[in-house]
Amino acid sequence: MKIFHGTIEIAGQMGILSSALKKKGYYSIGYNTFHSYLGYExxxxxxxxxxxxxKFEEIIDTFDLFHFHYGSSLFTDLSDLPxxxxRKKKMVMHHWGNxxxxxxxxxxxxxxxxxGDSPPNEEIHEKLMKITPYIKDAxxxxxxxxxxxxxxxxxxHVLPIAIDLNFFQPSYPSLEKKRPVLLHAPTNREFKGTIHVEExxxxxxxxxxxxYVIVEKxxxxxAINLYKDADIIIDQxxxxxxxLFSVEGMALGKPVLAYIRPDLAAKFPSNLPIVNSNPDTLYDNVKFLLDHPELRQELGIKGRKYVENVHSHEVVVEKLLDIYCQLEV
Structure with a gap:
């Protein structure tokens, strides 16, 4: 099976999933039209x-399965889908949020x-209505x-974010460190809630x-090299x-703060070690971690284990292959 990923790379996922698929013996590659300072390759x-x-004809002749991302396909108007x-190609659309x-x-x-990063409702609806006559699985x-x-x-299908743990060796917070490092890495300040972090x-x-270290652009x-020195990761x-930043933080053995909607909390594995924090509770929760270095280390250890079980690309790729098997032409 030859798998096409495209055409917008979000959080390195096209490359990570393709790498995992290749290790399983499949030919998989991502064609990316979205280029950023993050430098995914x-x-x-x-x-x-x-x-x-x-290269439309070459691509369509080469690949058996088309795994599209972020509402994109080979043509901007989605006219390739019919x-x-x-040609009886299997297709799936991977939506990422915005x-x-x-x-x-x-x-x-x-x-x-x-x-603020999402298109108008009418535009989202119109695009989905163009996609779904041809792609039945998301x-x-x-x-x-x-x-x-x-x-x-x-x-x-719900498929967790994937991460290649070979690039993330854990560095757990030290109990003896006198001046801890708090780190925040917003790709978009408005979306992440950076104003609340800085307050x-x-x-x-x-x-x-x-x-306090803020990593931007x-x-x-x-950026990963800076994350390694952090004692507390402050995400979104x-x-x-x-x-992804939360996943990378946990992979490095760091305690992570992020907001999980109360109505969604039960949908995640029960051992999710993220310190659930909204703009109203962020100060108190960071303060508590500053007061308890032993908890920082404990959460770091739990976070690494959680990522190994839930987000490792070796785990995620098995679920992805099961999804691929369910796709119909």
């Missing part, structure tokens, strides 16, 4: 939209949510995204001695779920 053909369209369907986060719906269970990373697309597809940090500085590999507090 693994198992990717970094190209542009004209480059993909120019042809792929006609591409399908209906604004008013997102606020029903979440008073903090930021949806993949989402968690149940926060699930609700937005469940009424559009015949089946929606908490300024308040904490009055009573605690620590270093940095190559992914360079508006969305209602956790993302």
């Amino acid at each position: 693994d198992c990717l053909v970094n190209t542009d939209q004209p480059g993909i369209e120019e 042809e792929l369907k006609k 591409d399908v986060r209906f604004h008013e719906q997102a606020r029903i269970h979440n008073p903090y949510v930021y949806t 993949i989402v990373q968690d149940y926060e995204v699930y609700d937005y697309v469940k009424d559009y597809y015949e089946k929606v 908490a940090i300024e308040k904490l500085k009055k009573d605690y001695d620590f270093d 940095m190559n992914h590999e360079e 507090f508006l969305c209602g779920s956790y993302g």
Whole structure:
């Protein structure tokens, strides 16, 4: 089986999944038209939209299964989907959040949510209505995204974010460290709730001695090297779920703070060790971790174990292959 991933690389997932599929003996590669300072390259053909369209016939002849991401396909108007369907190619659409986060719906269970990165509701609906006559299965990373697309597809599969643990050796917080490092890495300040992080940090500085590191617009590999020195990872507090940065933090053996919507908490494994924090509780929860170095270490150990069991690409790829087997032409 030859698997095409495209055309928008989100959080390195096309490359990570392709790498895991290759280790299982499949030919898989991602064609990426979205280029950022993060610099993802693994198992990717970094190209542009004209480059993909120019190779349309070659691509469609080469691959058996098309795993699309972020509401994209080979053509920006999705006009390739009828042809792929006609040629009996298996297809699945992987939605990641901002591409399908209906604004008013997102606020029903979440008073903090930021949806400024999402298109207008009408645009989201129109795109989904173009996709679903041809693609019957969708993949989402968690149940926060699930609700937005469940009424559009015949089946929606929940597949956790994948991470290659070979690149993440744990470095657990030290009990003896006198000046801990708090680290926040916003790819988008509004989405992550960075203003709430900085308010908490300024308040904490009055009573605690620590270093605060903010990582922005940095190559992914360079950023990981900074994460290794952190004692507390401060992720995102508006969305209602956790993302790749939380997974990477846990993989490195760090305690992680992020906001998990109360109505979704039971949907995650019961041993999820993230310190559930919203903008109203963030200060108190960071303060508690500063006061208890032993808890920082304990959560770091639990986080690493959690990622090994839930997010390792070796675990995730088995679930992905099961999804692929369920796809119909």
